[in-house]
Structures are given as C-alpha cells and as structure tokens.
Amino acid sequence: xxxxxxxxxxxxxFILCLINVFAQKPASIQEKSVLLTNATxxxxxxxxxxxxxxxxxxxxxxxxxxxxxxxxxxEVINLEGKHIYPGFIAPNTTLGLREIDAVxxxxxxxxxxxxxxxxxxxxxxxxxxKISPTLRFNGVLLAQITPRxxxxxxxxxxxxLEGWNWEDATLKADDGxxxxxxxxxxxxxxxxxxxxxxxxxxxxxxxxxxxxxxxEAKAYSELKTVKxxxxxxxxxKGLFDGTKQLYVSANxxxxxxxxxxxxxxxxxxxxxxxxxxxxxLVTDALKENKIAVILNRVHSLPERTDDPIDLPFQLPxxxxxxxxxxxxxxxxxxxxxxxxxxxxxxxxxxxxxxxKEEALASITLNAAKILGIDTMVGSIExxxxxxxxxxxxxxxxxxxxxxxxxxxxxxxxxxxxxQKQLYEKYKEKYGIK
Numbered sequence: 001x002x003x004x005x006x007x008x009x010x011x012x013x014f015i016l017c018l019i020n021v022f023a024q025k026p027a028s029i030q031e032k033s034v035l036l037t038n039a040t041x042x043x044x045x046x047x048x049x050x051x052x053x054x055x056x057x058x059x060x061x062x063x064x065x066x067x068x069x070x071x072x073x074x075e076v077i078n079l080e081g082k083h084i085y086p087g088f089i090a091p092n093t094t095l096g097l098r099e100i101d102a103v104x105x106x107x108x109x110x111x112x113x114x115x116x117x118x119x120x121x122x123x124x125x126x127x128x129x130k131i132s133p134t135l136r137f138n139g140v141l142l143a144q145i146t147p148r149x150x151x152x153x154x155x156x157x158x159x160x161l162e163g164w165n166w167e168d169a170t171l172k173a174d175d176g177x178x179x180x181x182x183x184x185x186x187x188x189x190x191x192x193x194x195x196x197x198x199x200x201x202x203x204x205x206x207x208x209x210x211x212x213x214x215x216e217a218k219a220y221s222e223l224k225t226v227k228x229x230x231x232x233x234x235x236x237k238g239l240f241d242g243t244k245q246l247y248v249s250a251n252x253x254x255x256x257x258x259x260x261x262x263x264x265x266x267x268x269x270x271x272x273x274x275x276x277x278x279x280x281l282v283t284d285a286l287k288e289n290k291i292a293v294i295l296n297r298v299h300s301l302p303e304r305t306d307d308p309i310d311l312p313f314q315l316p317x318x319x320x321x322x323x324x325x326x327x328x329x330x331x332x333x334x335x336x337x338x339x340x341x342x343x344x345x346x347x348x349x350x351x352x353x354x355x356k357e358e359a360l361a362s363i364t365l366n367a368a369k370i371l372g373i374d375t376m377v378g379s380i381e382x383x384x385x386x387x388x389x390x391x392x393x394x395x396x397x398x399x400x401x402x403x404x405x406x407x408x409x410x411x412x413x414x415x416x417x418x419q420k421q422l423y424e425k426y427k428e429k430y431g432i433k
Contacts, residue, residue: 026127026164030410032074033057036390039079044086044364044379046357054084056386059410064382077405085360085395086380087141087387087408089367090339091294092178092247092274092329095132095143096125096159098336110149115213117177118235119154121145125166131336132161133417138340138401139389141408142171144371146178146247151210153178155235156247158371160387162408172373176245176272177236181255182206207258214266242269245372247294251303253278260289272370274331277303280315283322292325292370295362297332298345310352316362317353327367347396359396386410 034056041049041064053069055062063070099106111119125145135143141161147154155174163169182203189195220226220233221240238244246268248259256273263271273279276293279286286293300312308314319326328346330339346359354362368378377387387408393400406413 026168027162027408027411027413030059034410035069035073035076036079036084037069037076039082039084039390041084041380042357042360043381044361046361048357054380054388056410059386061380061382061384061386064380079390082404083391083393083395084380085139085389085391086364086378087389088139088343088363089371089378090135090140090143090330090342091327091367091371092146092331093143093335093339094146094148095135095336095339096127096129096145097121099126099129099131109147111147111154114150115152115232116150116154117152118231119147120157120174121147121154122157122166122170122173125157125159125169127163127165127169130418134337134419135340136161136406136413137403137415137417137420138343139391139395139403139406140339140342141387141389141406142377144175151180153180158373160408162411162413171376172371174238174244175371176247177239178247178274179249181248181250181259184252184254218266239268245270245272247272247274249274251275251277253281256282257285260285260291263289263291279324280318280322283319283324286324287322293319294329294370295319295326297330298328298348299341300332313348313352316349316359320354320358325366325369326362327370328362343396343401344398347398350396356396
C-alpha cells in the first residue's frame with residue numbers, strides 16, 4: 001500500500017510538471033493604447049461596421065466607428081480585409097477542472113454527495129491548462145466554469161482564459177448554482193447500441209427531496225441571525241434575493257414545465273434551462289416566465305428515433321424565431337477539448353436558418369446576457385472590456401477561421417498552443433507549404 005501511494009504521488013507530480021512546462025506565460029497588462037483600423041467589425045448585437053475601427057486603452061474600449069479613425073493611440077494596426085469579433089463565450093463547461101480524462105488526478109469537476117451548492121469552481125480553476133490555449137486559438141476567450149454531478153452540483157464562476165491564477169482570471173465570481181432536474185425517463189443501452197426508454201419511477205420522490213431542501217434553504221435565508229452557519233444553505237441565499245441564477249439541467253417538455261412551476265413555487269427570480277432539447281415545444285411558457293436556455297450542442301443526434309435527423313441543427317433557429325433568449329454550449333462527451341468547436345456549432349446553425357449575426361450573438365452577446373456579464377463583454381461597444389479578436393476570415397467557418405490577434409481586457413494573447421506546434425512540426429516533416 002505504501003509503494004502504491006508513492007507511485008501515485010510521483011505520477012501526479014510528473015503530470016503537474018508537464019503541465020507547468022508547457023504552460024504559457026500570461027499576457028502583460030495593457031500599457032499602450034491600441035487602435036485597430038480598416039476592418040469589418042461584427043459588433044455582436046446584430047450590427048456590422050464596414051471600414052471600421054476600434055480603439056482601447058487600459059483594457060477598455062474607448063472608441064468604435066466607421067470611416068476616419070481618431071488619433072492619439074500609441075499603436076495602430078491596419079487590418080484591411082480582416083474581421084474583428086467580440087470574444088466567444090463558452091457557458092456550462094468543465095474547462096480548467098479536467099485535463100486528461102483517463103487520469104483521475106487531473107479531474108476535479110464533481111464532489112461526493114448529492115447536495116453541494118457550497119462547492120465553488122472558481123477556486124479549483126486551473127489557469128495552466130494546456131487545453132485553454134487551443135480554445136483561444138478559435139476565439140473562445142471566456143468560459144463559465146461549471147461543476148457536475150449530484151442533484152445540486154455546486155456554484156459556477158465566469159473566467160477569462162488568461163491569467164496567472166484563478167484570482168486573475170475571474171470575471172464574475174459565483175454567478176449561479178447548478179442543479180440537475182430528475183429525469184422523467186431513462187435511456188437504456190449505450191451510444192453505440194441505444195436501447196428503449198423507460199419511465200423513471202423514482203422521479204417524483206426525487207423532486208420532493210429537492211423541494212424539501214429548497215424549503216429549508218429558503219427558511220434559512222429569511223433568518224436575521226443564525227447561531228451556527230450552514231455552508232450549504234448560506235450558498236443558496238443568492239437564489240432567493242436575486243443575486244444568483246439557478247441553472248437547471250432539463251431536456252423534455254414536461255421536465256421544463258416542472259422547472260417553471262418550481263420557479264414560481266419558490267419565487268426564484270432568475271432561472272436558466274441548460275440542455276433544453278424540447279425547449280422549442282414550450283417557447284410560450286419560457287417567454288412568459290422570462291427563462292433563457294443554454295442549448296445543447298448543435299452537433300448532436302436527436303433524442304428520439306422518430307425525430308428528424310437534423311432537429312438539433314434547427315433548434316437555434318426555432319428558439320430565435322419564437323423570441324426565446326438562448327446561447328450555445330458544448331456539454332457532453334469530450335466537452336473540454338471539443339469546446340474549441342463552439343464557433344462551428346454556431347456556423348452550422350447558420351445553415352439551418354439563423355443569420356450570421358444571430359449565430360454570432362448566440363456565442364457572444366446572448367451568452368453574456370444569460371450569464372449576467374453583458375455590461376462588461378459580449379459585444380464591441382464603448383465602455384466594455386477590450387476582449388476581442390481578429391480573424392482573416394469568417395470566424396464561424398472552419399475553413400476560414402484564422403486568428404491573427406486576440407485580446408482579453410486589452411492584453412495581447414500568445415496564440416501558440418501544442419496542437420499548432422504539432423501541426424507545424426509535421427507540416428515541415430512532409431514538406432507541405
């Protein structure tokens with residue numbers, strides 16, 4: 001047993017050393033003012049500016065417009081023929097909490113037990129992850145770091161994908177609590193050999209347990225003084241005073257309607273549906289109760305065998321058409337490394353009904369509104385953070401997406417990563433120009 005512990009510790013130390021060796025040095029704070037000129041600016045709110053400029057000082061956008069650019073900037077970069085986008089936002093991801101799925105020591109996204117609202121992803125977030133630079137290279141500059149597992153998984157925080165440590169990277173701490181609504185049906189089999197669906201006979205009992213927990217938490221929140229602090233109930237206070245959001249994972253129409261009734265019963269101000277496979281069937285109820293949706297990844301198969309094969313591709317358009325606020329995420333198998341494909345999920349939604357600017361909003365301003373950070377990021381507007389990037393082509397198109405510059409709060413990022421290094425290595429080996 002002693003030898004096993006020594007080997008385990010040595011293995012963990014070796015992995016951490018590798019992560020630190022390949023970790024990139026964080027960018028320096030912006031000291032010189034920067035002006036990007038002669039570009040096409042995709043604002044993020046549906047507007048497109050031609051022959052436009054954006055200037056920023058001390059990490060904040062100070063000027064945006066078309067035509068002649070203002071003077072007085074320390075550095076001017078001519079971007080003729082290129083495109084400027086707001087940084088993409090990845091909601092509901094375990095980025096920075098998991099590194100190598102096959103190595104348990106690098107996984108820190110779930111806690112034991114079913115009710116853990118006091119578990120905070122912010123302090124577990126790893127800024128030295130080798131995966132983060134691969135996301136930045138495709139324009140994903142912000143992420144909502146989210147726990148998994150149990151009934152109440154914990155509390156998420158919105159992080160910038162740059163910084164020396166979690167304090168530096170934090171954009172919004174403890175933005176909301178994540179809960180998994182009990183499923184009404186269970187799927188049998190596995191992805192390669194799916195079986196039939198069967199009713200979950202424990203669902204009603206599980207819902208009652210949730211309600212019992214919330215009743216106690218709400219009663220605790222109304223106490224003026226407490227003799228002994230309850231960490232779990234203390235973390236829940238924000239749900240009842242409106243300072244935190246409740247993110248509920250639910251997919252079927254009946255589950256979503258149950259969540260809506262639950263919201264009313266406990267008078268929870270801010271509820272967001274995560275997943276929302278059937279959200280297009282209950283759009284009126286979602287709008288009436290002002291509930292947004294963090295939609296399942298577009299590149300998925302339909303839930304039911306009799307659904308159209310391209311239904312997941314159509315969902316963004318169906319919600320947009322119905323007037324439901326939504327954004328896209330990449331939750332699921334291989335989600336962390338796959339989140340670099342978030343912009344291409346939005347690109348697929350363009351093929352199935354969304355305009356390019358609507359699809360862009362689904363991973364920028366819409367996401368910022370849902371996460372409560374739209375006063376800081378999500379669009380290229382005066383007064384917001386200079387969190388943006390420059391691409392030589394369409395950033396939602398896998399073929400033409402090619403970042404030349406990226407900035408987080410005005411800090412110029414190093415866009416190198418281990419995947420790019422391997423690409424260059426083998427391109428040279430085989431003489432590809």
